Amino acid sequence: xxxxxxxEHGLANGxxxxxxxxxxxxxxxxxxxxxxxxxxxxxxxxxxxxxxxxMMFKRTERLAPGDIGRMVEGVGGTFNAFTxxxxxxxxxxxxxxxxxxxxxxESDRMANAVFDPGDVESExxxxxxxxxxxxxxxxxxLMEALEAEAFRVHPYGHGxxxxxxxxxxxxxxxxxxxxxxxxxxxxxxxVMVGDIAADDALARVERSFxxxxxxxxxxxxxxxxxxxxxxxxxxxxxxxxFPMLAxxxxxxxxxxxxxxxxLVLNALLSGPPSxxxxxxxxLHTSRLYRRFVASGLAAAVHADVGSNIDPALxxxxxxLKPGGAPDPVEAAVLDEVRRLHDEAPGEDELARVIRQTxxxxxxxxxxxxxxxxxxxxxxxxxxxxxxxxxxDDMQRVTPADVQRAARTYLCEPQRVTGWFLPAAGxxxxxxxxxxxxxxxxxxxxVSG
Amino acid sequence: MSSARRHPVNAASVTRQVLPNGVTLLVxxxxxxxxxxxxGYHAAGSxxxxxxxxxxxxxxxxxxxxxxxxxxFLEFSQALDNVGASLSxxxxxxxxxxxxxxxxxxxxxxxxxxxxxxxxxxxxxxEVERLRDQTxxxxxxxxxxxxxxxxxRFRELLYGPDTPNGWPEEGYARTVARLTxxxxxxxxxRAYAPATLTxxxxxxxxxxxxxxxxxxxxxxxxxxxxxxxxxxxxxxxxGADGASAPAEPQRDDLTIAGKTQTxxxxxxxxxxxxxxxxxxxxxANFILGQLGLGGRIGxxxxxxxxxxxxxxxxxxAGLTRQPWTLRAxxxxxxxxxxxxxxxxxxxxxxxxxxxxxxxxLTKRALIGSLPLRLERNSGVARxxxxxxxxxxxxxYLDEFPxxxxxxxxxxxRQALVTVMSSPNSTxxxxxxxxxxxx
Numbered sequence: 081x082x083x084x085x086x087x088e089h090g091l092a093n094g095x096x097x098x099x100x101x102x103x104x105x106x107x108x109x110x111x112x113x114x115x116x117x118x119x120x121x122x123x124x125x126x127x128x129x130x131x132x133x134x135m136m137f138k139r140t141e142r143l144a145p146g147d148i149g150r151m152v153e154g155v156g157g158t159f160n161a162f163t164x165x166x167x168x169x170x171x172x173x174x175x176x177x178x179x180x181x182x183x184x185x186e187s188d189r190m191a192n193a194v195f196d197p198g199d200v201e202s203e204x205x206x207x208x209x210x211x212x213x214x215x216x217x218x219x220x221x222l223m224e225a226l227e228a229e230a231f232r233v234h235p236y237g238h239g240x241x242x243x244x245x246x247x248x249x250x251x252x253x254x255x256x257x258x259x260x261x262x263x264x265x266x267x268x269x270x271v272m273v274g275d276i277a278a279d280d281a282l283a284r285v286e287r288s289f290x291x292x293x294x295x296x297x298x299x300x301x302x303x304x305x306x307x308x309x310x311x312x313x314x315x316x317x318x319x320x321x322f323p324m325l326a327x328x329x330x331x332x333x334x335x336x337x338x339x340x341x342x343l344v345l346n347a348l349l350s351g352p353p354s355x356x357x358x359x360x361x362x363l364h365t366s367r368l369y370r371r372f373v374a375s376g377l378a379a380a381v382h383a384d385v386g387s388n389i390d391p392a393l394x395x396x397x398x399x400l401k402p403g404g405a406p407d408p409v410e411a412a413v414l415d416e417v418r419r420l421h422d423e424a425p426g427e428d429e430l431a432r433v434i435r436q437t438x439x440x441x442x443x444x445x446x447x448x449x450x451x452x453x454x455x456x457x458x459x460x461x462x463x464x465x466x467x468x469x470x471x472d473d474m475q476r477v478t479p480a481d482v483q484r485a486a487r488t489y490l491c492e493p494q495r496v497t498g499w500f501l502p503a504a505g506x507x508x509x510x511x512x513x514x515x516x517x518x519x520x521x522x523x524x525x526v527s528g
Numbered sequence: 529m530s531s532a533r534r535h536p537v538n539a540a541s542v543t544r545q546v547l548p549n550g551v552t553l554l555v556x557x558x559x560x561x562x563x564x565x566x567x568g569y570h571a572a573g574s575x576x577x578x579x580x581x582x583x584x585x586x587x588x589x590x591x592x593x594x595x596x597x598x599x600x601f602l603e604f605s606q607a608l609d610n611v612g613a614s615l616s617x618x619x620x621x622x623x624x625x626x627x628x629x630x631x632x633x634x635x636x637x638x639x640x641x642x643x644x645x646x647x648x649x650x651x652x653x654x655e656v657e658r659l660r661d662q663t664x665x666x667x668x669x670x671x672x673x674x675x676x677x678x679x680x681r682f683r684e685l686l687y688g689p690d691t692p693n694g695w696p697e698e699g700y701a702r703t704v705a706r707l708t709x710x711x712x713x714x715x716x717x718r719a720y721a722p723a724t725l726t727x728x729x730x731x732x733x734x735x736x737x738x739x740x741x742x743x744x745x746x747x748x749x750x751x752x753x754x755x756x757x758x759x760x761x762x763x764x765x766x767g768a769d770g771a772s773a774p775a776e777p778q779r780d781d782l783t784i785a786g787k788t789q790t791x792x793x794x795x796x797x798x799x800x801x802x803x804x805x806x807x808x809x810x811x812a813n814f815i816l817g818q819l820g821l822g823g824r825i826g827x828x829x830x831x832x833x834x835x836x837x838x839x840x841x842x843x844x845a846g847l848t849r850q851p852w853t854l855r856a857x858x859x860x861x862x863x864x865x866x867x868x869x870x871x872x873x874x875x876x877x878x879x880x881x882x883x884x885x886x887x888x889l890t891k892r893a894l895i896g897s898l899p900l901r902l903e904r905n906s907g908v909a910r911x912x913x914x915x916x917x918x919x920x921x922x923x924y925l926d927e928f929p930x931x932x933x934x935x936x937x938x939x940x941r942q943a944l945v946t947v948m949s950s951p952n953s954t955x956x957x958x959x960x961x962x963x964x965x966x
Contacts, residue, residue, distance in 0.1 A: 104560040105903045137821070145831050149820020154889040156896015173900055202834030205859075210837035212789035213857045216674050216959075319786030321668035352612070361614075364605035374601070376658045379665035401661055402668045432610060439612025443563045443629045446904045504785075 086455065086464065087278040091286060093294045094266025098455050098464055099281045100273045102448050108274030109173040109448040110182035112190065113456040115269075116262035117166045118240045119389065120301055126235075127242015128250060128258045130163040131207055135255065136170065137161070138199040140192040145199065148185055155181060165236055166389045167460040173449050176275040183288035186270075190263055191292050200252040208248070211241050218320040218500045219397075226326050226498035229314045230393060234305035264295030271456045273448040305330075305391065311495040317503035322379070323400040326498040327413050328393040329490045331385055335462035340473040341485035342385045342394065344433055348425055348482070349396065349416070350383035352437035353470065354444040355453070359384025363436070371416055372398055378409055389461045394490065406499060420486035424479035437471045535898070537908060539922035543735035547747045550723030554912045555735040558905055564635045564731030565628070566615075566642065567909035569917060571724035571761035572624035572715070574692045575768045581711065583699015585619035585719065587656070587663060588712045592617045593641075594655035597648040601655055604641065613638050617645065621692050622765060622847045623917070624719075629906065632732035636741050643745035646725070649716060656709040667701050674784055674791040675857065678958035682793045685778045686851055686954045687771045693848060694771070721755035722746065726916050728909040769848035773797045774952045782958040790860045790959030794870055795853030796947050801845040801918045807931050808943035809843055809852070814890050815882050816873060816944070817841025817854060824873045825854060833869065835862045847917070852947050860965035863957060878945050881937030895929045 089097040117129050138145050152159040157174025170189075172182035214220045224239055231237030241247075270289070272281045308330055331342055343353055349368050354360035362369050362382050372378040380399040386392025396416075398409055445451050458467035466473070543555045574585040593615065594601045608615055613630035615638060626646075630638040670676040680696050687694030698704070727746065729738045756764075773796065799809055817823040822830055822840035829839035836856040844850035854870040882890070902908050902925075915924045 104558075105899050107899050107903065146820050146827060150889055153819055153893040153897075156893055156898070156900070158897070158900060175896055175899060202831065205834035206830055206837050209789065209835065209858060212859060213791075213837055215788045218672070319672075319784075321672040322665060363609045365602070365609040370602075373662070374658070376661065379662050399665065401665050436609060436612040439563075439631050439634075442631060443612075446561060446563065448903070 086468070087282075088464075089282050091265060091290055093290065093292055095285070095289050095292075096269040096459075097282060097285050098269065098271045098459065099276075099278045100451060100455070101277060102274055102451065105448075106176050106275050107173060107448060108176045108179045108272060108276050109171060109452045110179060110186065111169055111171040111271040111452045111456050112186045113269045113271065113460055114168045114262055115166075115267050115460060116168055116258075116298070117164055118238065119165050119235050120262065120298070121235050121238065124246055125250065125254065125258065126238040126246040127207065127240070128255060129168055129262075130240055130242065131203065131247070131250070131255055132259050133161050133163045133168050133170075134203045134207060135195055135199065135259070136189045136193055138203070139194045139196050140188050141194065142188055142192070143185070151181055151185065157182070163240055165240060167457070169456060171449070171452070179276060180284060180288070183284055187288040187292060190265065190268065190289070193259060193263075195252055195256040195259065197252050200255060204247065207241065208244060211244060211247065214241065218316075218318065218324060221318055222316050222324055222326055222498050222500040225314045225316050226328060226496055227393075229312050229498075230308075230328060230330065230496040231305050234303050234390060236305075236388070236390065236392065260295070262298050265289055265292050266294040267298055269456060269459050271452045271459070273452045273455070308496075309493055311492050311497065314496070314498045316498070316500045318500070319504065320500060320502045322402045323404055323406050323502065324500040325396075325398040325400070325406065325409055325413065327396045327398075327410070327417075328496045328498070330391055330494045330496075331394045331489045332391050333389060333461070334387045334458075334466070338485050338488070339385075341477045341481040342489065343470070344430060344474050344477045345420060345482050345485055345490075346383050346385045346394065347433040347437065347474075348420075348429060350381070352433060352440050354440040355450075360440060367416060367419075368396065371412060372409070377412060378404065387457070387461060393496070406501070410497070417486070417490050420483065420490060424483040427479060430477065430479060430482075434471060434475050437474055441471065535925040537902060537911070537925050542912065542922050543739070544922060545739060547722075547743060549747060549749055549751075550721075550725075551742070551746050551749070552726040552916065553739060553742050554726070554728040554916060555733070555738040556728070556730045556908055556912060557734055558731050558908070561731050561905055562632060563629055563905060564632050564638070564729060564733055565905035565909045566626075566635075566638055566727065566729050567906065567913050568626045568725060568727040569623045569913055570726065571721065571756050571758075571764075572719035573619050574621050574695070574697050575623075575764045576719045576756065576761075577692065577715070579689060579695055581703060581707065582695045583663065583697075583704040584707055584711060584715050585624060586697050586699060587659060587704065587707055588715045588719070589617040589619040589624050590663070591651055591656055591659050591712055592645040592649045594659060595650045595652040596644045597650060598644060601652075604645070607637065607641055611637065615641055615645070620697055621768070627906065627909075635729070635731075635733055635738070636745075639741050639745040643749060646720060646746065647749045651709045651712045651716070653709045656712060660704060660707060663698060663704050664701055667698055667704065670696070670698070672784065674787055674789065674958040675855075677782055677784060678791045678793050678956045681780055681782060681958070682795060682851070682853070682954060682956045685780060685956065686774065686795065686797055691768045691771050693768055693850075717752045718754050719756055721751040721757070722749045723751065724756060724758055724761050726913060728912040728916075730905040730908045730912070765847050769800070771797065771849070773950060774954060777952050777955075779955040780957075781962050782956065783961045784958055787959045788859075789857050790863050790957050790962065791855070791857045792863060792867060792955065792957040793853045793855050794867060794953055794955045795851045796950060796953055797849055798843060798852035798947050799845045800847065800849050803845065805939075805943045805946055806845055808935050808939040809845070809947070810894065811887065811890050811932070811935050812877065812940045812944045813841055813843040813852070814894065815886060815940070816877055819890065819893065824877065825856075825870055828869045828873055829856055829858075829866050833865065835859070835866050835869070839866065839870075860960050860962055863962060867955065874944065874948050877941060878949060881941040884937065887935070887937050887940060891932050891935065894932050898925060898928065
């Protein structure tokens with residue numbers, strides 16, 4: 081997939097449209113991305129964007145609950161939606177002859193969702209149930225406590241699904257107002273990938289969305305997290321099977337010039353980025369796997385780098401064996417970080433990372449849905465072209481760049497260290513009820 | 529949906545051959561893709577292990593890449609990682625599976641590594657010990673996760689202790705802790721054999737080239753003298769398929785400290801894939817618990833009552849009879865209401881066949897979703913392997929629409945009655961202490 085393969089258009093009402101022809105199967109995927117997520121939620125409204133996403137499957141002036149599923153699956157399609165820190169996305173993948181169905185559904189709910197009070201109430205308990213399901217995961221408990229500590233001002237600290245207190249308190253009108261403020265053509269991007277010509281795709285989008293009026297431009301999100309000046313720690317003591325460590329550092333936003341060096345750094349630690357987020361599977365040859373898992377020091381390890389509009393976190397996650405001792409593991413992680421400070425990686429190591437990245441991405445991008453996710457998610461935080469130049473951007477990174485990025489960002493004052501430590505009894509998780517970063521919340525049980 | 533249009537994956541486009549050593553090879557060329565996917569299955573599932581060694585098949589499969597006669601674990605991993613390829617092995621109950629992917633130019637390397645892992649694993653003591661520790665950690669995680677814990681207990685109750693279907697593929701902490709490298713070598717010698725291996729290669733490769741590469745790699749594998757035959761595997765599967773449905777209703781409530789939500793599974797012993805009612809059953813399952821956000825169960829439990837984020841039904845069907853289950857995660861105070869709602873929806877569909885519109889929608893969904901499932905090379909490989917394993921023939925995808933179109937409302941109702949009319953259901957809940965939750 082190259083930059084030249086993607087066509088970019090704009091409708092008069094401000095709707096941006098990205099299309100790409102892929103003729104491998106008679107299907108098309110249709111996404112609408114809205115520039116609203118947990119990032120846009122003021123205090124007391126945590127979880128509003130995700131709750132609005134759920135309401136989009138309820139009632140519009142034309143549709144009743146369940147209709148979207150019946151319509152899309154009735155032609156052999158699939159549908160879903162997800163909300164994360166920076167955006168909310170809705171999508172249908174379906175046989176190409178039925179593409180207008182997806183456009184009709186999405187243009188309708190862009191403007192006409194009704195937020196029936198009864199539907200809002202029944203969805204309140206569904207979302208609280210979703211949250212309680214998440215709470216079964218020790219990693220969720222650890223990351224919500226850690227992110228609350230890392231982001232004391234910025235909404236990234238309150239997560240996506242929202243605190244229980246906010247979920248209990250928000251009203252129908254609060255949610256409807258959030259919807260009206262952010263849902264409109266000039267705050268959205270359409271991404272269409274599949275067995276359809278660009279001109280045909282654009283004409284159909286124009287027919288379905290062209291008549292929708294632009295909304296008042298949403299207020300810019302101006303909150304900035306103050307620079308962290310001293311290391312922070314958080315411990316969660318709760319019943320659980322084994323200790324877990326999350327060693328995190330503040331890193332810049334996705335559009336920052338140093339981001340490619342951080343991706344390379346992370347690929348050395350764990351593995352190349354295969355999806356839109358700055359992480360992938362942990363390779364057996366990676367530094368962290370060799371140091372922790374192959375040596376028997378820990379059971380599993382992973383690292384990733386946040387890919388967001390605003391500055392985010394780089395994370396190193398280590399799962400210890402049941403009963404494993406925390407101190408040697410933390411010392412070893414810090415030693416690996418120090419190694420990045422002290423030694424520039426070899427040119428051969430960087431060359432291998434680029435080969436891995438190109439191969440993993442070629443395989444990961446086989447499906448039209450994966451391509452649309454890449455384009456949309458990068459457009460939300462840094463411009464869609466970066467989805468296509470990622471491996472080239474990484475190839476330009478030098479060993480000195482990696483070392484400089486490590487020294488600049490993976491340093492002690494920027495560090496937030498979190499431990500999950502198994503405790504007997506009901507215990508109590510620290511934190512404010514926010515969810516784990518990058519656990520995008522979805523309308524169906526398959527997300528995350 | 530035009531039934532006249534031939535499905536691209538068919539008997540003319542798929543090449544099937546049996547290599548001289550007994551390996552079955554399926555190849556589907558997809559020149560549009562830059563990559564290849566390799567998938568496979570063979571006899572070495574937990575169906576060939578004993579209850580006292582539960583987890584042996586799984587640990588053996590996972591350990592195949594941890595050292596071979598010619599490569600250490602690190603060298604094996606480097607060979608894959610240097611080109612961004614992947615390859616993994618794992619064991620299920622009825623069979624063991626393998627899967628890998630690579631850029632098309634690296635197919636030869638991928639097959640070479642796969643053959644090396646299958647033919648020449650050495651199971652070094654140190655690597656087996658580490659893998660065993662990782663497995664014990666994974667088992668500890670299962671015991672902490674309400675959904676996984678409930679699923680494990682459900683199979684124990686449904687099948688009883690005497691069939692591999694009744695114990696977890698990954699084993700129990702007490703059985704895995706005892707497994708040694710010697711156990712893995714013995715299991716490899718008797719459970720791994722070319723005659724039970726079926727491979728699918730899908731992607732940017734022509735069938736002749738794929739066959740040459742397979743012949744030069746897995747084609748050179750000679751079975752150990754004591755290795756299982758296809759007949760032996762079949763006998764083991766028939767032995768595992770002997771479970772009869774429970775003679776009375778069963779229920780177990782598991783308490784896991786520190787959880788706020790209860791996960792439950794309610795289910796019955798279901799069907800084999802070869803059962804003639806299979807097609808009616810997938811339609812019934814779709815209506816009951818899949819369509820949209822969980823079918824009728826989702827409509828009732830989630831949309832109408834607001835009790836759960838996830839509520840749906842699942843129907844498995846294998847070489848042996850597999851469960852048909854209804855599942856949800858709910859606040860402990862709402863467990864009884866949610867279970868009653870699930871039972872109500874089952875009874876409603878057993879009492880009254882689905883309406884013509886509902887069934888027509890279901891048929892269109894089942895038929896129309898085929899292209900989506902076959903978009904990726906790995907999806908095509910998985911589908912080809914399923915067709916081979918269940919003897920469906922290479923024209924199965926062409927025939928599938930007609931089989932679904934012929935279903936009647938009464939056949940769909942009857943499929944549900946066949947499995948779920950027994951009062952002897954099995955129910956497991958896992959989460960906070962239900963007694964304390966009132």
